[in-house]
Amino acid sequence: MRQASEAARASPNRVRQVGAVLVTTDGTLIATCNDFPAGVRDLEERHEGDGRFVWMEHAERNAIFEAAKLGVRTKDAMLATTFFPCIDCARAIVQAGITRLCTPAPDYADAVWGQSFLRSRVILEEGGVATQFADADESLKP
Numbered sequence: 001m002r003q004a005s006e007a008a009r010a011s012p013n014r015v016r017q018v019g020a021v022l023v024t025t026d027g028t029l030i031a032t033c034n035d036f037p038a039g040v041r042d043l044e045e046r047h048e049g050d051g052r053f054v055w056m057e058h059a060e061r062n063a064i065f066e067a068a069k070l071g072v073r074t075k076d077a078m079l080a081t082t083f084f085p086c087i088d089c090a091r092a093i094v095q096a097g098i099t100r101l102c103t104p105a106p107d108y109a110d111a112v113w114g115q116s117f118l119r120s121r122v123i124l125e126e127g128g129v130a131t132q133f134a135d136a137d138e139s140l141k142p
Contacts, residue, residue: 004019058085
């Protein structure tokens, strides 16, 4: 989790910096954050209003996409995140074959993401992803 927290610090998001670390079965480690897609400029107006939702990719999907670019298998991998995954990220986690998630517990009262978290949790559970709740500064358990 500490590595995911470190990755989050690189995020240009001015509201919430999220980090994710993907660890594959062969020990490959991919650390990412919520960020603009490669080549997309970080412009002031892209931070205003709903800009952070439109222009930035979530850390979880960035890790999966980076693995795909590198030709790294995600089947049976573990993903550590600093924020509970949204619905889109939960689907991506399941579809990528990731079987273990380490993340802070969802805050169902969160004004933006609370309702999404309810559905995300169902997707992850039914999709066969074992979830371990941990604070962002905790070490991962084997």
